[in-house]
Amino acid sequence: MIRLTDEPIRIDDLMSATADPAAGATVVFVGMTRDNNEGRSVERLEYEAYPGMAEKELERIAEEASQRWPIARVAIVHRTGVVPIGEASVAIAASSGHRGDAFDAARFTIDRLKEVVPIWKKEFFEGGAVWIGDQKGEEGVWKNEGGDAPSE
Amino acid sequence: MIRLTDEPIRIDDLMSATADPAAGATVVFVGMTRDNNEGRSVERLEYEAYPGMAEKELERIAEEASQRWPIARVAIVHRTGVVPIGEASVAIAASSGHRGDAFDAARFTIDRLKEVVPIWKKEFFEGGAVWIGDQKGEEGVWKNEGGDAPSE
Amino acid sequence: MTVRILFFASLRERAGRKEMSLEVEPGTTAATLLDRLRRDVPAMAGAGRISLAVNEEYCEPDQTLHDGDEIALIPPVSGGR
């Protein structure tokens, strides 16, 4: 199951999607909006995706995880739009025969997702809002070095 | 939430128990009965606990995880009695500000649980049944070296 | 030839729109296009690192564009620990 949704994420859906009689372990990662970030009091997050490409990239990550670890199934759901405090923006589940592989595959999947999947996060905090990653010199997959501009 | 139960484990209960507005990440580990083990076709597992001590040991592991990582909350639920294929025997959730700590704390918690918590697993397979760990020379927390007997 | 440019996140907000069409010379590469956009499109002023995707795939700087390509300007993705 690879899905973008603007509805609340239900963890049970990921458990069902990764269920397999040969699986002895499932690791689920859930990323949620927390009430603070870098000293700011966060009010909510808002996610924007490039839908077609985001889904392709998620499929690719799931495929890569399946090749690197003997995992039974992988599920990834990412929410878009407003995500209030305490609610999930992303959830990943990986099931496997043994727990080591499930942990490693889940960790790989979320780390890779955060690097390459075209989904952006806008943080609304007390007194303002900011697109996360926008001001930092973070590494893109490909960056135009000459075009760097000062932070706004 | 630290709990032994003979009812099916509901992952949503662990998500609720570890919810925290300051948590940006929750990692859930679910251990399930799989349909095979060491080449045997497994029919079901049955878990037996030393209830009072098992709960104490689970509390101790949760406490140790909380001291080692900046985690918000930990929940551990272990099922006892018959656990059919595909159903969860144990579930652990750890929530934290950031995902690295949540992954590490969840991994530590399940690894430690498997080492020290007095809960035993009997595997019913095609043609027989066996208490897991009973025949192997596995390391106990304290073992009486002189008393080892041949495998049965 | 014509390509379609997609704006997301901060770029979309600055541009005040989600996309635009652009006439480019045959043989134009992704890098050349990005340089031109940084120079000519007001929304790109002050933009930091940007990756490009062509037809929903990340591309190399020297990739040549074709008529009808969908070019997405990709600011740093959400990241986070």
Place this chain on the structure above:
Amino acid sequence: MTVRILFFASLRERAGRKEMSLEVEPGTTAATLLDRLRRDVPAMAGAGRISLAVNEEYCEPDQTLHDGDEIALIPPVSGGR
């Protein structure tokens, strides 16, 4: 003095019961008790590695037992990868 012995899992099945009471000398240690049980209790024949807990806490071999102690015989726990 009297202690209570708890059997679990394979030991419980072999013993055909969950617990028994045992008279022991004052000063008996956990290790001494385990040796005696291995020698005298038929259910313990053929049992592999066993840890002991006294009053719901794992104990050291040289721990001295007291009247009324609850001694659990702990076969290897469920483990698994």
